[in-house]
Amino acid sequence: MPKKQVKGEVTEEERLLQLQQRAQAEEEMAKKKEETLTLYLKDKLQKEQRNASVNLLKLIESWRKNLRQARDAEQLKHVAILHQTNERKLDEQNFIMQKTKRELEEADRHADQVQRCHLQQEEDLLGQRDRVLMNLEQQWDSSLQNLSFILSSEMSVKHHK
Structure with missing residues (x-):
């Protein structure tokens, strides 16, 4: 039989009910805490993943x-290095060009000298030819005069006969 409830006293059933309700409330609180903790951890994980992505992008950008x-x-x-190499090659080419220019100038001077010598020899040869021609002309004239003289002498001898 159930006991009579005295004012202020709680019966065994009520106490068990209260304990059960308290256990349920604690269990619900624990579930809510677990759900809250789970949501918090999921949120934190998402934030960490976003931060990790951002940090990875920053790291990649920094690396690049x-x-x-x-x-x-x-x-x-x-x-x-290429500039120095090109400068060196340019200096070498300038040296070669200057050397070639000097050699060409020397060759031009030599050619001018050879041409002057050739002209001098031509003038000498022309002078010799002119002297030979004058000599031959004088010999011709002299021979012609001799022949004329001989011919005239013979003619006069024939004429006197």
């Missing part, structure tokens, strides 16, 4: 920037 800087430095060194 460093790589570009390193490549830029390499390219600048390469350009400097």
Whole structure:
């Protein structure tokens, strides 16, 4: 039989009911805490994943920037080396051109000298030819005069006969 309830006293059934309700409430609170914690952890995980993505992008961008800087430095060194090489080649070519120019000038002077010598020899040969022709002309004239004289003498001898 159930006991009579005295004012202020709780019966065994009520106490069990209260304990059961309290256990249910604690269980619901624990579930709510677990759900809240789960939601919080999921939210935190999502934030961490977003931050990880952002940080990865930042890291990649930083790596690319460093790589570009390193490549830029390499390219600048390469350009400097090419510039020095081209300057050296240009100096060599300028030296060769100057040497060739001097050799051409020397060859021109030599050609001018050879041409002057040739002209001098031609003038000498023309002078010799003129002297030979004058000599031959004088011999011709002399021979002609001799022949004329001989012919006239013979004619006069024939005429006197």
